[in-house]
Amino acid sequence: MYVTTAQLAERPAARELAQVATREQDAIVDDTLMDATLRxxxxxxxxPEDIAIADDALARIVEAIGEADGIIDGYLAKRYPVPLTRVYPVVTNWSRAITRYLLHKDRHSMEQNDPIVRDYRDAQKLLQLAATGQFSLGADDPVLTDPQDNDVQFVSDGNPFRRKSFRDCL
Incomplete structure (x- = not known):
């Protein structure tokens, strides 16, 4: 996972996650219980009934994280071996934005000024740039730091100018 449930408890926070991940027929999970469940x-x-509802909400959140990671891997597979063995902070941010967007998919709002949609679109744009090599995952990006990729090699077919070839021209 590129983002953990504990990281999601920090941002966007347990309250928002409880509101969007609790099934409609259930009472919204208490913020403190959701926070404890996420962490x-x-x-x-x-x-036990409240815990069961919180566990169901957690399962929905974990499912959204899995979907977000699949989207990220789909973009990055063009350039990196996936899943990434190291979780880069920028990838965590992308996963957080995509997970949050997926959990809010039934939300009705104006897309042009919705921060959830904006963050999702920004993540998509940066993922596309990373996939094409126009955006780096960071200073220790494996594509940038791979010594085989940085090795300069010269290949030659031999010396094209030989004395014999000059004599033939005369």
């Missing part, structure tokens, strides 16, 4: 903390203070 893997003790949840013994809540009822």
């Amino acid at each position: 893997g903390l003790d949840r013994s203070a809540w009822t």
Whole structure:
């Protein structure tokens, strides 16, 4: 996973995730319970029914993370071996933006000024640039730091100018 549930608990935060990931027929998961669920903390203070609803919401979030990672891998596979063995901060941000967008897919808003849609579109644009080599994952980007890619080699067919070839011209 390029973004963890604990990172999502930080941003966009448990409240937003509880609101978009809880099934419509269930009561929205309590913010504190959702935060504890996302971070893997003790949840013994809540009822088993509440925990079951929180676990269902968590499953929806994890599914969205998987979809986001698949989208990221789809772009980056053109240039990198995927899944990436190292999680770069920029990739975490892309995964967060895409996951958030996927969880909000039923949201009705004006796309041109919606920060969730804007972040999703920005992630797509940067992924496309990374796939074509116009954007780097960072200073330790494996494509940029691979010594085989930086090696300069000269190949020759031999010496095209020999004395014999000059004599033939005379």
